[in-house]
Amino acid sequence: MSKSNGVDTDWARSPPPAGPLWMRICKAIYDPEEKSFLGRTPKRWDDNYGYPDSPCFFIKLNKHQQIWVSCWDPSSNDTRIEYPWGRGLPGRFYPYLNDDGYLSPFLAIKIKxxxxxxxxxxxxxxxxxxxxxxxxKEPSGFTLIQIFVEDNTALNNTETLAESK
Structure with missing residues (x-):
């Protein structure tokens, strides 16, 4: 895996696909050839888009140069947070010219x-x-994501035992 401007090239955003606008949008969201969801992340349909291993969410950044993003769990230090593409995207990802087919850059955040x-x-x-x-009273400048991951390993084991009888 090589790096380009501090961003792993395997994670870097590729150019939009060719074809009609509706096809480019659909292929950017789900590529049936690669079986990838949003094409720039390991969160694929066959691993439930990051579940059960760990959830992943995306932050869309508009019309800016280098913007850094930091995430934390204000109530606990036990939540592990990873930035697969890095904490920000370089300015080269923002050629915003209001062109047809332009897809805004987004940043993946993976949490455990x-x-x-x-x-x-x-x-x-x-x-x-x-x-x-x-x-x-007047919060601004951040987004708050709340998530609850349920441990259902006992439930899965019970179902397996019941099916084997």
Whole structure:
């Protein structure tokens, strides 16, 4: 795996596919040849888009140069957070000219929360023009994702035993 400007090239965003607009959009979302979902991430249909191993979500970034994103679990240090493409995308991913077929860059965030516990992951984009305010009255400058991963291994084992009888 090689790196280009600090981004693993296997993870880097490839050019949009050729063809009519509807086909390009569909192929960018799901490519039946590669059997990949959004084509730039290991989250594929055959591994339930990151489940059961770990959930993955995407943050879309618009019309900016280098923007850094940081995520954390404000209530616990037990949630592992990974940035497969890095914490931000270089400016070369933002050739926004309002062209037909332009797809905005997005950043993948992979988390490994504790099981049977509600995890809140707060993500902040770092830029001069983004005001960050974590007050309860007027929050701004971040997004909050809440996820609950249920441990159902006992349930799966019970079903397996019941089926084998």
């Amino acid at each position: 929360p504790q099981v049977n516990r509600l995890s809140s992951v707060r993500c902040r984009a770092w830029a001069k023009n983004i005001r960050y305010n974590k007050s309860l």
